[in-house]
Amino acid sequence: MAKIRALIVDDEPLARERIADLLVGDAEIEIIGECGDGLAAVEAIERQKPDLLFLDVQIPELDGFDVLEAIEEAPVIIFVTAYDQYALRAFEVHALDYLLKPFDRERFDKALQRAKHQIARDRAGAVNQELVALLADLKARPKALERLVIKTGGRVFFLRVDEIDWIEAAANYVKLHVGRESHLLRETINGLAAKLDPDKFIRIHRSIIVNLERVKELQPWFHGDYVVILQDGTQLTSSRNYRDHLRKLLGKSA
Numbered sequence: 142m143a144k145i146r147a148l149i150v151d152d153e154p155l156a157r158e159r160i161a162d163l164l165v166g167d168a169e170i171e172i173i174g175e176c177g178d179g180l181a182a183v184e185a186i187e188r189q190k191p192d193l194l195f196l197d198v199q200i201p202e203l204d205g206f207d208v209l210e211a212i213e214e215a216p217v218i219i220f221v222t223a224y225d226q227y228a229l230r231a232f233e234v235h236a237l238d239y240l241l242k243p244f245d246r247e248r249f250d251k252a253l254q255r256a257k258h259q260i261a262r263d264r265a266g267a268v269n270q271e272l273v274a275l276l277a278d279l280k281a282r283p284k285a286l287e288r289l290v291i292k293t294g295g296r297v298f299f300l301r302v303d304e305i306d307w308i309e310a311a312a313n314y315v316k317l318h319v320g321r322e323s324h325l326l327r328e329t330i331n332g333l334a335a336k337l338d339p340d341k342f343i344r345i346h347r348s349i350i351v352n353l354e355r356v357k358e359l360q361p362w363f364h365g366d367y368v369v370i371l372q373d374g375t376q377l378t379s380s381r382n383y384r385d386h387l388r389k390l391l392g393k394s395a
Contacts, residue, residue: 148172148174148194
């Protein structure tokens, strides 16, 4: 059987060294890397596809939970932290195990054996219900989406949806207009519209969504269409199909 490829993520060099020392000599384990912050962890996970992740909760840039939200696929996860208040949340995202610093070899070996067993089951084709639940939880957005993960130019950052002025469709992407900047997100406009708060964002055209807080004025146009003018002067054209939606949410008589 192929070795289990492990990645260690902790901002403390001594903590990373401690885990590495406990893994050294295990013929089943290959340490493929170490990371000291969340952004580096996301990049390493997506590039190297580890089987096993030792993940500290409190790390710079992105914390351990944000790392899991940003990655496409999650490996088997053992959370590591000095603070036990994170334990409940760790298990809520279906971590395999949770190591509270300082831990001894016996406790570490117990977690490692559980991980080996889980990975062996996965490789044998067994259904990994815990991982399925984890991925479902991380991909499922709340009814009122609050932020988006943006990946651009090798960077990963979070964008609060309240900062978005308007959104336009771009094939299998959407373009998010935020002040003078714009960001591409791999998502259809139908998919994104279903996740946004309908009391804050409305669709005025099959390819345009606007933030109601940015709307300054509505002007009647031809054939039941409207020109929607935003606070920064941007002019967008709505269509008749969305006229009732505009009238309902803005309280305008059309």
